[in-house]
Amino acid sequence: MTLSITFLGHSGFVLSDGTHTVALDPFLTGNPVAQHKPADIHCQWIALTHGHGDHLGDSAAIARANRATVLANYEICEFLGSQGCQTDPGNTGGQIKTDFGFVAFTPAFHSSSVEGRYLGQPGGLIVNMGGLTFYHCGDTAIFSDMKLIGEIYRPDIAAIPIGDRYTMGPDLASRAADMIRPRWAIPIHYKTFPGLAQSAAGFKPSIATVKELQPGETWQAS
Numbered sequence: 001m002t003l004s005i006t007f008l009g010h011s012g013f014v015l016s017d018g019t020h021t022v023a024l025d026p027f028l029t030g031n032p033v034a035q036h037k038p039a040d041i042h043c044q045w046i047a048l049t050h051g052h053g054d055h056l057g058d059s060a061a062i063a064r065a066n067r068a069t070v071l072a073n074y075e076i077c078e079f080l081g082s083q084g085c086q087t088d089p090g091n092t093g094g095q096i097k098t099d100f101g102f103v104a105f106t107p108a109f110h111s112s113s114v115e116g117r118y119l120g121q122p123g124g125l126i127v128n129m130g131g132l133t134f135y136h137c138g139d140t141a142i143f144s145d146m147k148l149i150g151e152i153y154r155p156d157i158a159a160i161p162i163g164d165r166y167t168m169g170p171d172l173a174s175r176a177a178d179m180i181r182p183r184w185a186i187p188i189h190y191k192t193f194p195g196l197a198q199s200a201a202g203f204k205p206s207i208a209t210v211k212e213l214q215p216g217e218t219w220q221a222s
């Protein structure tokens, strides 16, 4: 019942149960707060919330270097497949069983494209690994079905965007955490760039414990 959670900065993570490793939204090149380089990432899977550059990031290079399988929506898998990546597509509402547990695709209210190419509906990810369930909300507005997602998957940990402008800000992200009801809430998508909230001070869920991770930091959740 242990999950190693490394925060890559912005919205990126590496999750590992000691045997299996999945990278989420590994945006490193061009990420001013990143402590890792793409070559530092060793994983068997990459899971993606949507196709914007600050989430797709270095996925193609990391997937090819590791022969990792990309778990993402159909359009992103088509796109990365055409760049020589191994893929295993899904889409919103579905779940893919994996060697470590499962990855499920949840809705998000946002957009998704790269250089004008439509990359499907944006989403969030549920990753079940190491006996724990991790909900990466992706980039999104607040929406009331977050309560339903919380009831269905009972996430232990939720990574919630708080940066405002492109996603929820700290106030709405706090309300989102109260709907999802995880044990821990990790603030993401802030401080990376000017124009985003520069601190997590306003992120104050009433139930979840806030776990603020610094870029490059690893937390053993159990």
Ligand code: NI
Residues within 6 Å of the ligand: 050, 052, 055, 110, 111, 139, 166
């Ligand atoms: Ni985005």
Ligand code: MN
Residues within 6 Å of the ligand: 052, 054, 055, 139, 166, 189
């Ligand atoms: Mn983003």
